[in-house]
Amino acid sequence: xxxxxxxxxxxxxxxxxxxxxxxxxxxxxxxxxxxxxxxxxxxxxxxxxxxxxxxxxxxxxxxxxxxxxxxxxxxxxxxxxxxxxxxxxxxxxxxxxxxxxxxxxxxxxxxxxxxxxxxxxxxxxxxxxxxxxxxxxxxxxxxxxxxxxxxxxxxxxxxxxxxxxxxxxxxxxxxxxxxxxxxxxxxxxxxxxxxxxxxxxxxxxxxxxxxxxxxxxxxxxxxxxxxxxxxxxxxxxxxxxxxxxxxxxxxxxxxxxxxxxxxxxxxxxxxxxxxxxxxxxxxxxxxxxxxxxxxxxxxxxxxxxxxxxxxxxxxxx
Amino acid sequence: xxxxxxxxxxxxxxxxxxxxxxxxxxxxxxxxxxxxxxxxxxxxxxxxxxxxxxxxxxxxxxxxxxxxxxxxxxxxxxxxxxxxxxxxxxxxxxxxxxxxxxxxxxxxxxxxxxxxxxxxxxxxxxxxxxxxxxxxxxxxxxxxxxxxxxxxxxxxxxxxxxxxxxxxxxxxxxxxxxxxxxxxxxxxxxxxxxxxxxxxxxxxxxxxxxxxxxxxxxxxxxxxxxxxxxxxxxxxxxxxxxxxxxxxxxxxxxxxxxxxxxxxxxxxxxxxxxxxxxxxxxxxxxxxxxxxxxxx
Numbered sequence: 001x002x003x004x005x006x007x008x009x010x011x012x013x014x015x016x017x018x019x020x021x022x023x024x025x026x027x028x029x030x031x032x033x034x035x036x037x038x039x040x041x042x043x044x045x046x047x048x049x050x051x052x053x054x055x056x057x058x059x060x061x062x063x064x065x066x067x068x069x070x071x072x073x074x075x076x077x078x079x080x081x082x083x084x085x086x087x088x089x090x091x092x093x094x095x096x097x098x099x100x101x102x103x104x105x106x107x108x109x110x111x112x113x114x115x116x117x118x119x120x121x122x123x124x125x126x127x128x129x130x131x132x133x134x135x136x137x138x139x140x141x142x143x144x145x146x147x148x149x150x151x152x153x154x155x156x157x158x159x160x161x162x163x164x165x166x167x168x169x170x171x172x173x174x175x176x177x178x179x180x181x182x183x184x185x186x187x188x189x190x191x192x193x194x195x196x197x198x199x200x201x202x203x204x205x206x207x208x209x210x211x212x213x214x215x216x217x218x219x220x221x222x223x224x225x226x227x228x229x230x231x232x233x234x235x236x237x238x239x240x241x242x243x244x245x246x247x248x249x250x251x252x253x254x255x256x257x258x259x260x261x262x263x264x265x266x267x268x269x270x271x272x273x274x275x276x277x278x279x280x281x282x283x284x285x286x287x288x289x290x291x292x293x294x295x296x297x298x299x300x301x302x303x304x305x306x307x308x309x310x311x312x313x314x315x316x317x
Numbered sequence: 318x319x320x321x322x323x324x325x326x327x328x329x330x331x332x333x334x335x336x337x338x339x340x341x342x343x344x345x346x347x348x349x350x351x352x353x354x355x356x357x358x359x360x361x362x363x364x365x366x367x368x369x370x371x372x373x374x375x376x377x378x379x380x381x382x383x384x385x386x387x388x389x390x391x392x393x394x395x396x397x398x399x400x401x402x403x404x405x406x407x408x409x410x411x412x413x414x415x416x417x418x419x420x421x422x423x424x425x426x427x428x429x430x431x432x433x434x435x436x437x438x439x440x441x442x443x444x445x446x447x448x449x450x451x452x453x454x455x456x457x458x459x460x461x462x463x464x465x466x467x468x469x470x471x472x473x474x475x476x477x478x479x480x481x482x483x484x485x486x487x488x489x490x491x492x493x494x495x496x497x498x499x500x501x502x503x504x505x506x507x508x509x510x511x512x513x514x515x516x517x518x519x520x521x522x523x524x525x526x527x528x529x530x531x532x533x534x535x536x537x538x539x540x541x542x543x544x545x546x547x548x549x550x551x552x553x554x555x556x557x558x559x560x561x562x563x564x565x566x567x568x569x570x571x572x573x574x575x576x577x578x579x580x581x582x583x584x585x586x587x588x589x590x591x592x593x594x595x596x597x598x599x600x601x602x603x604x605x606x607x608x609x610x611x612x613x
Contacts, residue, residue, distance in 0.1 A: 018452040025458060030465045144593025146541040148548045149586045152564065152571075152578060160572055167572065255456040255545075262549055263568075274549050277464040285464045289457055296454055 004308055011304045015297045022293035023075075027068050030282045075290055081283040085276075090287045094269060098291065100172050101268035104184065105257050108191035113246065116196045120203025120242075121235065127208060136204070139197035147256050151190045151263035158186060169266040187264045191256050195249060202245040206238040213237075240310050247303035250296055336526065340595070340602045347602075350594030357588050361411045364404035372405035372558040373397065381574040393563070393577045394570050397556075403580055406558035410547075410588065413470055414539035417477040421535060422528070425482030426489050433493025434520065444490070450483035459546070468551045477539055485535060492527040496520055526603040533596035537589060544585050560585045 038054040039046070046054075055061050059070065074081070080090040119139070123132040142150065159167040171183040210216065211234055219233050258270035265271070269288055276284040341351045360367075370377045376396040383391045390399035432443045462476040496502060497520070505515050546552045547561025555562065560581040567577040 014448075014452075017449055021449050022453060022457070025453065026461050029458075029461045140593065140597055141590055144537060144541075144589045145586050146545055146548075146589060148545060148561075148564065149582050149589075152568075152582050155571065156575065156579065160575055251454040251456075254454045258456060258460075259545055259549065273460065274551070277460050278550060280464055280467075282464060285461060289461055292454070292457060297452075300452075 007308060008305070011301055015301050018297050018300075019293060022297075023072060023290055024068070026286055026289045026293075027071055028064070030286055031064060031067070071286075075287065080287045083276075083281055083284050085279050085281045085284075090284050093272060093284060094287065094291070097267060097269045097272055100266070101257055101261070101270060104187055104191065104261070104266065104268060105253055107184070107188045108195060108256075109253065111188070111192040112195035112199065115192070116199035117203055117242070119196065119200040121207060121230065123200075124204045124207030124211070125230065127204075136201070139200050142193065143197035143201070145194075147190070147194045147259040148263050150194050151186075151260050154186055154190050154193075155263065169264040172267055183266070187260050187266050190260050190263070191253075194256055194260075195253065198252070199242070199245055199249060203238065203242050206241050207234060210234050210238045236310070240307055243303055243306045243310065247300050250299045250303075254292055254296060336602060337529065337599070340599045344598045344601070346594045347598035350591045350598060353587055353591030354595065357407060357411065357591065360404055361407040364407045368398075368401035368404040370398040370401040372402045373556045375556075381570055381577070383574070384576055390580045391574065391576045393567055394574070399563075399577050399580050402558040402563055403560070403584055406560050406563065406581075407584075409553055409557065409559045410540065410544060410561070410585070413474060414477070414536060414543045417474045417481070417543070418532065418536045418539045420474065420478045421481040421485050421539075422532060424478060425485030426528070428482065429486035429489030429491075430493045430516070430520065430524075432486065433490040433495075434497050434516070436494065436497065440490075440494075444487075447483045447487055447490075451487065453480070455480040455542070456545075459542075460551075463546075463551050468546070470553070473543060473546060473552065477542055481535060481539065485531060488531050489524065489528065492524045493520060496523050499523075526599075530596060530600045530603060533592055533599060537592040537596060540592065541589055544589075 038051045038060060042050055042054055052061075059067060062070075078091070080094075082089050083093055086093070119135055123135040126132040155167065158165045165186050166179075166182055169183040169187055171179045216229070216233055219229055224233070257268065258273060260266070261268045261270035262274050269291070273285065273288045273292075275281075276288070340347045342348065365372075374397065377398045378385075378388050378392045378396055380392060380394050380396040382388060382396075385391070388398050388400065390403065393399055393402070428443070428447075432440045432447075458480050459473075459476040462479075463472060466472045499519075502515060502519050505519055543552065544561040547559050548564050550562075550565045553559045553562055555566065563581040564578060564585075567574070567581070571578045
C-alpha cells in the first residue's frame with residue numbers, strides 16, 4: 001500500500017472514531033438526564049402511568065447500550081425524532097437554518113483565510129519594523145477577546161452609532177433581496193475578524209522559520225528575485241503547517257458560529273442549539289451536535305487532503 | 318567523591334520567580350498586563366464592599382438612566398446600578414475559571430507528566446486517546462453537558478475541566494518527555510533515587526516555565542469560555558451580577574442605553590487582554606514563543 005493511501009486511510013479511521021466519540025458523548029451525556037424526557041414532554045402534572053407509557057412508547061426503558069445503537073441507526077437513516085418543545089420533526093426545524101449557517105461560516109472562512117495569509121506574509125517580511133509590531137499587537141489583542149465582545153463592539157459601531165447596518169439579523173430568514181444580504185454582513189464580518197488573528201500569527205511564525213532555512217539563503221545567494229523567493233520558495237514551504245492551523249481553527253469556527261448567531265439574533269443552527277440547550281430540548285440538541293460534529297470531521301479530513309497535496313514526502317509512494 | 322553526573326544534578330533549577338519578575342518589569346506588555354491584572358484582582362476581592370449600591374437592588378434610580386454622579390455608569394433596565402454590578406460581578410468572572418484551570422492542571426497535568434515520563438507503550442496508547450479527546454469541539458461538549466445537567470457552577474467547572482484537561486496533558490506531556498531524557502534525570506535514575514524525588518526535584522522545577530505559560534494561556538481561555546457561557550444565558554442565574562450575564566440581559570436595550578452594554582463588554586475585554594499580554598510576555602521571556610499557541 002502506498003504511503004499516501006495509508007495516510008488517507010488512517011485519517012478516515014480517525015474521522016470515524018471522532019464521530020463515534022462525539023455521538024457517544026452526546027448520547028450518554030443526554031441520556032443520564034435528570035431532566036427526564038418523558039417529564040419534559042408531558043409536563044409537571046403527568047401521572048406515573050402516563051410517564052411509563054411515554055417511556056415504553058419511545059423505548060426509554062431499554063438498556064443504555066441498546067438505545068445508543070438504535071439511536072445511531074435512526075440518526076443514520078434520517079429518522080431524527082421530534083422536538084420535545086414544539087412537537088415538530090427535528091429535521092424540519094434544522095433544514096432552513098443549516099443553509100444560513102453554512103453561508104455564514106463559509107463566507108467568513110473565504111474572507112478570513114486570504115486576509116490572514118496576506119497579513120502573515122506581509123508582517124513576516126517586515127519583522128522588527130513598526131508595521132510588523134502594529135499588526136502583531138493588533139492580532140494579539142483581538143485574539144484574546146471573546147467572540148461576543150468583538151460582535152458587540154461591531155454592533156455598537158455599525159448598527160448603533162453609524163446606523164448603517166441592521167441591529168438584528170432575523171431578516172436573513174424573513175427578509176428578501178437587499179435586506180437579507182444586509183443581515184449577513186455584521187455576522188460574517190465578526191466571524192472573519194475573530195478567525196484571522198490566530199491564523200495570521202501562525203503564518204508569520206512559519207514564514208519566519210522557513211526564511212531562516214539554508215535553501216532560502218542559497219536561493220538568495222543565487223540571485224533569485226525577492227518576490228519570486230517569497231512566493232515560490234518560502235510560502236509553499238510555510239503552507240503545510242498553516243493548513244494544519246486552518247484545520248485547528250475549525251473548532252473555533254464552530255464556537256464562533258454558535259456565539260455570533262446569538263449576538264446578532266441570526267436565525268441559524270447555532271441559535272437553535274443555544275435555545276434548545278436552555279430549554280433542555282434534548283432531541284434537537286442531539287441532532288445538531290451530530291450534524292456539527294460531522295461537518296467538523298469532514299472539514300478536518302479535507303484539510304488533511306490539502307496537506308497531502310502540499311507535502312511531497314507523503315505523496316510519493 | 319563527586320561524579321560528573323552528580324555535579325549536573327546539583328545545578329539549581331533556574332529561578333522561576335526571578336524570571337517571572339523580569340517578565341513583569343522588563344517588558345511593556347508585562348507591565349501593562351500585570352497592572353491590569355492587579356486591578357482586576359483587587360476588584361474581585363473587594364468589589365462587593367466597594368460597590369455604592371447593592372448589586373441586586375432594583376430601582377436604585379430610574380431604569381436605563383445614563384451616567385450621572387449618583388450612578389457612574391448609569392442603571393440597567395431594572396434600575397440596578399451598573400457600576401456596582403461591575404464591581405461585584407468580577408469575582409464570579411474570575412473565580413469559576415480559576416478553579417476550573419487549577420483542576421485542569423491537577424488532572425491533565427498528572428496525565429501528561431505520567432505519559433511523558435513513563436513513555437513506551439503506555440505513552441503511545443495514552444497519546445492516541447488524548448488525540449481523540451482533542452478532536453472534540455470544546456463548546457459542543459460543554460453545551461451537551463449543560464443541556465442534560467443544567468448550568469450550576471459545579472457543572473460548568475467540571476465540564477470546562479473535562480474539555481481542557483486533554484489539552485494541558487498534551488502540552489505537559491511534551492515538556493516532561495523533553496526533560497525525562499536529559500542526563501541529570503538519567504543520572505538520578507541510575508543513582509537509584511526514588512521516582513517521587515525525581516519527579517519533585519528534577520522534573521517539576523525544570524517544567525515550571527512551561528507550566529506557567531500554559532497556565533496563563535489556559536486561564537485566559539477559561540475566562541473567555543465561562544464568560545461566553547454566561548453571555549449565552551447558560552451561566553450564573555439572574556439576578557447575580559456577572560459581566561457575561563449582564564451583557565445577556567442588557568443587549569435588548571443596546572440602542573436606548575448603550576452604557577449598560579459597553580461597561581461589561583469593556584471589563585471582559587480588558588481582563589482577557591491583561592492575561593493574554595502576560596502570557597505572551599512570559600512565553601517570549603522563556604523562549605517558548607508561539608509554541609504555546611498551537612493547542613487552543
